[in-house]
Amino acid sequence: MHRVFLACLALLCLPLMALAQDQGPTTPQTSPAPLQALLQEHAPLVAKPSRNSVGTVLEALVASGLPQVPDFLNRWAEKDLWQRDADGLFFYAAKSGDAYALTDIDSGDAAGTAAGDALTNIKPNGGVRREIGAALVQFQLSDPDIKRRREALDAISRNPDPSQLGALAASIDGESDPALKTRKIRLANYLTARFGETPEARISAIEALAEDLSVEGRAVLNQILSTRFTAAKSLPEGSNIARVLTSGDGIDRDVAYAALVETKLAPPLVSAGDLRAALEANIVDGKVGGVPLGLLGTEEARARAYAALAAEGTVPQLVTDADIDAALDSHVFFDTYDEADPDITAAAKATLAKVQTRVGVGQTIDLTMDAISLASIYFLAAIGLAITFGVMGVINMAHGEFIMMGAYTGYVVQLFVPDYTLSLIVALPLAFAVTFAAGVAMERLVIRWLYHRPLETLLATFGISIALQQLAKNIFGTQARPLTSPAWLDGAWVLNDVVQISYIRIAIFVLALLFLGLLLFILKKTRLGLEVRAVTQNPRMASSMGINPDRINMLTFGLGSGIAGIAGVAIGLYAKVTSEMGADYIVQSFMTVVVGGVGNVWGTLAGATLIGFLQKGIEFFNPSNTLAAQTYMILFIILFIQFRPKGIVALKGRAAGD
Structure with missing residues (x-):
């Protein structure tokens, strides 16, 4: 009886064992690779980047610290990035016969093939590629390839940005090439002079430029001392004013009045063409402003007709020389530094004078x-x-x-x-x-x-x-x-x-x-x-x-x-x-x-x-x-x-x- 019971139990377990064998071993769910997962979070911005929106993706990529990011940025800028339409995943792809051979962006391993109509090539425009290049600089500064490091410094020289200062300073100690190290130190000083966190750090970097006779060094000082021309009713308090100008002495009269018009401190001039067009647009019963058309052959008559229209409020007032002189006398004109801190501009001015002497x-x-x-x-x-x-x-x-x-x-x-x-x-x-x-x-x-x-x-x-x-x-x-x-x-x-x-x-x-x-x-x-x-x-x-x-x-x-x-x-x-x-x-x-x-x-x-x-x-x-x-x-x-x-x-x- 005991043997018969065991045989029956075995027969009852056979279907369950077969079912378990059919299902196979249980495997844990795997998450997407880190770079792919990061790109999927920003998939719309990666697929259709613009110069204004790509910064969000670049900040996330740089902050991730993933070692595959530099290669990805290079491939992205070189239009070698593809998106599979079926699932939205990103790959590197190369033409292989009638199809494309896919490469995984994380591991670099082959990831199968796909037809051309199943993929979308990501083609960032010139502005986006420049933004990608600026982000790529941070990785290239410590690249083992000296050519990449040199290209990174060239990119910083062409388009300096405050965000580059930290990465540049951190790469100096590990630089093995003496010439590149000297150049990194010089560029770091340039960036500090323009974008340093504290006025003291900027002034110290500016004073160090007194020993730098290069064109780049003088350009940094001139950028700090850049000015803009401004007109106002009076000199504003708290502005870093470079110099005060007087109409006819340091500034052209027409330029001064144009500045008043631009800042809406004076009415615009009426040109001869505008005057003629205004008169033609206001002809009523053969007259303009009460003046018959037959009498408009002289400049004085046209001015009188226009003045009549202006008195009615139909056209803007005609600006006379007396009006221009009065406007110029009642306003001030000056150059203000783009740099708000007067201590920094004073240091830059003194340093530039020393450099120019040398x-x-x-x-x-x-x-x-x-x-x-x-x-x-x-x-x-x-x-x-x-x-x-x-x-x-x-x-x-x-x-x-x-x-x-x-x-x-x-x-x-x-x-x-x-x-x-x-x-x-x-x-x-x-x-x-x-x-x-x-x-x-x-x-x-x-x-x-x-x-x-x-x-x-x-x-x-x-x-x-x-x-x-x-x-x-x-x-x-x-x-x-x-x-x-x-x-x-x-x-x-x-x-x-x-x-x-x-x-x-x-x-x-x-x-x-x-x-x-x-x-x-x-x-x-x-x-x-x-x-x-x-x-x-x-x-x-x-x-x-x-x-x-x-x-x-x-x-x-x-x-x-x-x-x-x-x-x-x-x-x-x-x-x-x-x-x-x-x-x-x-x-x-x-x-x-x-x-x-x-x-x-x-x-x-x-x-x-x-x-x-x-x-x-x-x-x-x-x-x-x-x-x-x-x-x-x-x-x-x-x-x-x-x-x-x-x-x-x-x-x-x-x-x-x-």
Whole structure:
């Protein structure tokens, strides 16, 4: 009986066990992933964002602290966000055949596929994307990718906002790149100066800007000191007034009255067109304001008719000059600071004055350095001409082409020597040798037959310059050729945000000093120099002492040409190397020689310095018109020569006599 009872009980339990197996194990309900859940709370704003409403979503996303938020913001701004129409869930999607492959926005895992007509692409407009970009900045400031961090700082610079200050300050200590850390500190100071929580913090940040000469720093101070023009019956109490203006003295009369009209403190002016339209609209029985139409041919009659209409209240009163004067006299006009705290504007004003003083000093130093650099270039270009012109009295119009030959020599050397430092070392003496030989050949073949015939010499050398230019075009073409400087000459020596000079110009200045010393040594300490000076001062006496003037002329012309070749290498490092490049310096070279004093090294240095400073000074006052600067410089030199025809350092001897 007992076994029979157990068997019956088992048979009764079988249906229940089968039912349990069919239902399967019980699983707990899972909630949506955190980012998806947050987006579902604001689904309408995410799907159809506007610039005014998107802030609510962005604040929620930033406050969530979810690590997937930065990637979501990027995808959203790049229009890579999709919403599934069936359930309203958001995904990233990519075209896959006829359908779209979905990616989960939380995990990044594949989430199946969907047809294109089952999805809606979220496309925020430009204003919304800018708001998203501003929110994204807070995450990018600490991004491992330095490019993202740099982009975040660029975004803050373009559109500073008080909400960025906290995130920016928090990212400073963890910044590993020294340059970016410095920039973060500077930007944090800018934001504090404009949006700091307390006046003390803002004033402290403003005073720190006295050491900042950058354009951005000055822009921050100018933004704090921004003003708006206002008109009122009297000066309002408690306003931070920048200055009080008087009509006719600091403010135009029409502008002042327009301000009164804008603030509804005075009636608007009636223009001639408005007057005519009012008269046409009020014609009754062939009259306007009691004046017959036939009598409205004069301005006085039209004014009388309009006054009659105004007396009836039909049209506004006509404003007379007396009315304008009375309105201006009974009101005050002033600029008020947009910043309400006078202590902050006072600190900004004092700091800006200090910065402007330092900027002025820096600009003077920068202009002086530029002028010295330009004078170095002119000295190198003219010293060879000064020697040949001073000793031989030859007007060599082909001197610029020797500069061009030196630059092309440097270019050819770089074709065979790829190391730019080594190629420069090789190019300098080789350019001297090539142009020295060309100068000697020119003197032997042409110049020696034309001594004491200046017009024929000028025409002959001018023809040679044209021939050399054409020869360069035939060999190298008309396209500018690169003469690349070594890597250690790249960049500039930066003292601050105002004063900086390129390393190439510094190198040219040093090269000019070396040549100045070398030429002085040759002329003062060597036999060749002694003979050159002797021929320069008294060629007949030098010849009687056993010196061969013909040989000295040849070597002197070759020396001057060789120096021009070295100048060409130096100039070609930062200027274009073309067949016409010599023409850009021949005029300045002759002006340098004539102004400084013919045939004198110190005179050439003085002339180059004068012309360099003069040109930079003119360009500073008229930077947009270089042609005008050249014209003014030539006029000045013409006047200078009238008062000192022998130049700054007058030369004695044959050249002076010539």
